[in-house]
Amino acid sequence: MALVERGMVLSIMMVAMQISYAAVYKVGDSAGWTTLGNIDYKKWAATKNFQLGDTIIFEYSAKFHNVMRVTHAMYKSCNASSPIATFTTGNDTIKITNHGHHFFFCGVPGHCQAGQKVDINVLKVSVAASPAPSSSPSALASPAEATVPASNVPAPSPSNAAPQKFIALKMMLAFLAMQFLAVNF
Numbered sequence: 527m528a529l530v531e532r533g534m535v536l537s538i539m540m541v542a543m544q545i546s547y548a549a550v551y552k553v554g555d556s557a558g559w560t561t562l563g564n565i566d567y568k569k570w571a572a573t574k575n576f577q578l579g580d581t582i583i584f585e586y587s588a589k590f591h592n593v594m595r596v597t598h599a600m601y602k603s604c605n606a607s608s609p610i611a612t613f614t615t616g617n618d619t620i621k622i623t624n625h626g627h628h629f630f631f632c633g634v635p636g637h638c639q640a641g642q643k644v645d646i647n648v649l650k651v652s653v654a655a656s657p658a659p660s661s662s663p664s665a666l667a668s669p670a671e672a673t674v675p676a677s678n679v680p681a682p683s684p685s686n687a688a689p690q691k692f693i694a695l696k697m698m699l700a701f702l703a704m705q706f707l708a709v710n711f
């Protein structure tokens with residue numbers, strides 16, 4: 527009996543942890559938002575499964591960089607003349623509230639051309655939610671989805687992002703589980 531309940535608590539916890547809570551992604555992971563080190567932001571973005579409600583953090587030295595949200599055309603040509611929005615704090619937090627592409631680059635002359643640009647694409651159908659065991663992913667993938675090679679990754683776990691909220695949640699769950707156990711035994 528006790529064992530069964532303990533098992534139940536464990537499974538409840540595991541299920542709760544799998545629920546997709548809004549993730550926090552730091553652009554470029556530990557490298558941040560920079561022109562140094564030839565960070566491939568396209569590659570970085572391709573390994574992520576961005577969802578509505580996720581938060582994107584641009585961390586950089588405000589002395590040397592900035593963040594501009596731009597249109598696709600401006601993104602392609604690195605045209606910084608009329609950005610949709612400009613962020614300059616050095617620790618810019620942007621919450622993703624719609625599907626589709628979100629184009630960003632650094633507006634400092636030459637930086638976009640040097641590769642300091644990123645396309646945050648929020649897919650309508652999440653890769654994680656699609657039936658993973660299916661052996662024919664090509665049938666499901668639209669051209670936009672095809673650019674995400676990590677379609678086999680089961681869960682959107684930001685590698686280096688600091689999901690403090692998530693840790694807090696885990697601690698809360700652990701605490702609740704302990705309470706549950708204490709009450710029941």
Ligand SMILES: [Cu+2]
Nearest residue numbers: 591632634637
């Ligand atoms: Cu820059």
